[in-house]
Amino acid sequence: MTIKIWKFFQREQLFECYQCARCTGSCPAMEVAPALGPRETILICLNQGHDRVVEDEKLWLCCTCNVCEDRCPQEIPICDLLVALRNSAARRGNIPIRLGMAIELLAKTGRSMIVHQLDEMRAHHGLAPLPPAPVDEVRDILKKTGLDEVIEI
Amino acid sequence: MKYALYLGCAIPIKYPGFEAATRLVCERLNVELVDLPFSCCPPPTSMKLVHYDSWLALAARNLCLAEEQGLDLLTLCSGCVNTLKEANHILKNSDSKRRRVNKFLEGHNHRFKGTIEVTHILDVLYQDTVVEKLLHEKVRDIPLRVGCHYGCHYFRPPKVMYPGELSDAESHVPVKMDHLLSIIGVEPTEYSRKFLCCGSPLGANMDQDAGYSITRQKLEYIHERNIQALSVVCPSCFEQFDMGQIVLARKTKEKRRIPTFYLTQLVGLALGLSPKDVGLDVHRIKPKKLLSGIDVA
Numbered sequence: 001m002t003i004k005i006w007k008f009f010q011r012e013q014l015f016e017c018y019q020c021a022r023c024t025g026s027c028p029a030m031e032v033a034p035a036l037g038p039r040e041t042i043l044i045c046l047n048q049g050h051d052r053v054v055e056d057e058k059l060w061l062c063c064t065c066n067v068c069e070d071r072c073p074q075e076i077p078i079c080d081l082l083v084a085l086r087n088s089a090a091r092r093g094n095i096p097i098r099l100g101m102a103i104e105l106l107a108k109t110g111r112s113m114i115v116h117q118l119d120e121m122r123a124h125h126g127l128a129p130l131p132p133a134p135v136d137e138v139r140d141i142l143k144k145t146g147l148d149e150v151i152e153i
Numbered sequence: 154m155k156y157a158l159y160l161g162c163a164i165p166i167k168y169p170g171f172e173a174a175t176r177l178v179c180e181r182l183n184v185e186l187v188d189l190p191f192s193c194c195p196p197p198t199s200m201k202l203v204h205y206d207s208w209l210a211l212a213a214r215n216l217c218l219a220e221e222q223g224l225d226l227l228t229l230c231s232g233c234v235n236t237l238k239e240a241n242h243i244l245k246n247s248d249s250k251r252r253r254v255n256k257f258l259e260g261h262n263h264r265f266k267g268t269i270e271v272t273h274i275l276d277v278l279y280q281d282t283v284v285e286k287l288l289h290e291k292v293r294d295i296p297l298r299v300g301c302h303y304g305c306h307y308f309r310p311p312k313v314m315y316p317g318e319l320s321d322a323e324s325h326v327p328v329k330m331d332h333l334l335s336i337i338g339v340e341p342t343e344y345s346r347k348f349l350c351c352g353s354p355l356g357a358n359m360d361q362d363a364g365y366s367i368t369r370q371k372l373e374y375i376h377e378r379n380i381q382a383l384s385v386v387c388p389s390c391f392e393q394f395d396m397g398q399i400v401l402a403r404k405t406k407e408k409r410r411i412p413t414f415y416l417t418q419l420v421g422l423a424l425g426l427s428p429k430d431v432g433l434d435v436h437r438i439k440p441k442k443l444l445s446g447i448d449v450a
Contacts, residue, residue: 008205028350032366033359060359063367064198065350066309070324079310086202095203099358102199110192112199113166122165125173125432130165131190137261138192141214144257145206 002091005050008084009077016074017042023068023078035061038068038078041085054089060096090150100151107153110138156227156277157219158186159237162193163388164229170432171388171415175229175274177431178417181424182286184277186227189218194228194236197306198354201236209250210257212240216271217263226271231304231387234273239313241271273307275386275416279329287336292425294338296447299419300380301330301341302371302394304387305350330384330416337423339384345374351393368397369405376409381443383413391415395437412440422449 023038024030030037036044036058044053053059062082069078089095106112110133119129139153147153164171179186192211195201201208216237219226228234244251245267255264277283308314311325318325326348331341351371356364372394375383385391394413401407413436421431428449433440444450 028352028367029355029363031370032352033355033363061355061363063305063350063352063355064202065305065354067305067349070309070311075323083202083205087205090203096359099199099203102357103203106193106195106200111162111166112193112196113162115166118166122169124435125169126430127165127169127173127176131188133192134190137214138211140260141210141257142207144260145204145210147204147207150204 003084003088005084005088008087009081013076013081014042014046016076017046018074019043020073022071022073026067026071028065028067029061029063033061034058038082041082042076042078045081050085050088053085054092055094057094057096059085059089059094060099095150103147103151104153107139107142107147107151108135109133110135154183154277154282155185155187155224156272157189157222157224159191159194159215159219159226159228159233161228161230161233161388163392168388168391168415168432170435171229171391171417174415174417174421174426174431177426178421178424181290182278182283184283187222187224189222191215191218194233196232197235197239198232198358206253206257208236209240209243210254212236213244213254213265214258214261214263216241216244216269217258217265220266220269221263223268225269227274227277228271229274229386230389231273231307232389234271235306235314238271241267241269242313273386275307275329275333278416278420279333284333284336287420287424291337291423293423293449295419295423295449296338296340297443298342298379298381299334299339299384299414300344300375300378300382301334301347302351302383302385302390303327303330303348304385304390305348307386330386333416334384334419337420339419342378342380344378344380346371351390352397353389353393356393357389364393365397365401368393369401372398372401372411375411380411382440383411384416384419385413386416388415399437410438412436412438412443414440
């Protein structure tokens with residue numbers, strides 16, 4: 001199933017971009033990895049359509065730090081666009097392995113960390129054991145929201 | 154002053170020392186904490202990117218638990234505060250999204266009403282009454298040159314996180330940690346790229362080496378200013394600096410190591426708690442030598 005990206009982000013906003021690259025110049029991921037970067041992401045969406053971006057795994061090289069949007073002189077809600085593009089990518093199976101595993105863990109345990117020798121560790125700091133997470137409720141909610149469109153739960 | 158304590162996942166499971174320090178500090182400063190059966194927030198760096206509806210619905214469930222008790226929600230992590238504050242903002246302002254999410258939750262007797270606020274431990278400690286109490290209860294100063302790292306998700310996007318504290322450029326530059334630490338005798342020290350990412354989300358989702366490259370760049374600027382310790386308000390940022398320096402040193406042969414503290418650990422020390430009380434004994438980079446230099450043991 002696909003999602004309608006332009007429900008999350010008004011398509012017309014793309015035209016506000018004059019490619020000044022302040023976003024990409026501020027992007028910490030761009031400096032250390034072959035990321036697409038916000039400027040190019042917008043340009044590809046405009047010139048070649050968002051499908052090209054959604055299929056590209058470089059789309060995921062991002063810190064989600066929101067600096068791009070914070071510094072955009074045109075006040076384009078870049079992060080809304082990036083979230084929508086990635087939601088769409090995930091539905092098409094373009095999702096980093098590590099991230100997929102993290103989501104699976106969350107859906108199965110209600111938490112995003114593996115619990116290992118926890119009681120001893122907490123007792124060392126004078127803390128009571130951690131109550132169990134509400135796994136059944138979380139799972140049921142995630143079934144209703146349709147997470148299994150992306151990852152089997 | 155009473156809050157629903159939202160622990161999140163990383164703190165109670167990976168860094169329970171932060172939880173211990175926070176509980177002790179809050180008790181001393183008359184901040185009452187109530188525990189509720191919360192789930193994962195879920196993170197703005199994972200679930201939100203993969204499945205927006207699931208992200209919003211789980212966040213709404215956590216918000217509902219606090220609403221049902223009539224308590225504001227206190228978070229200890231930059232990621233949790235980002236998710237919960239943003240979800241609260243979205244659901245308060247959009248009738249259609251609220252209706253949609255309430256449908257997902259109705260089988261479990263939850264209904265989002267929009268009656269509470271979400272806050273972070275830094276903002277709670279920064280309140281006048283708490284600061285007054287801190288000044289009164291403080292037994293020692295912590296005279297160290299400390300670099301503060303806030304964590305991007307603590308304050309961005311500023312229009313959602315701190316709408317009342319925007320600069321002329323409609324951005325927000327956080328100062329509360331620097332101010333709060335100066336109260337306990339710390340010398341807050343500026344450094345380049347202070348407000349940029351620690352590298353954690355990039356490492357967690359995609360490429361660990363690339364994530365640590367960002368950390369390395371930040372550390373270079375931190376060393377440049379002769380900073381003795383770092384203070385953070387997020388467990389992911391903490392791990393990136395604490396564990397990160399060990400991992401990076403294998404490659405770079407860097408000898409300098411900068412201990413990292415979670416904010417309430419430093420405040421706890423100033424309140425007379427021991428390093429073990431606040432959980433400093435399990436940090437990868439031990440602050441022992443640094444602390445004995447200022448007679449804290």
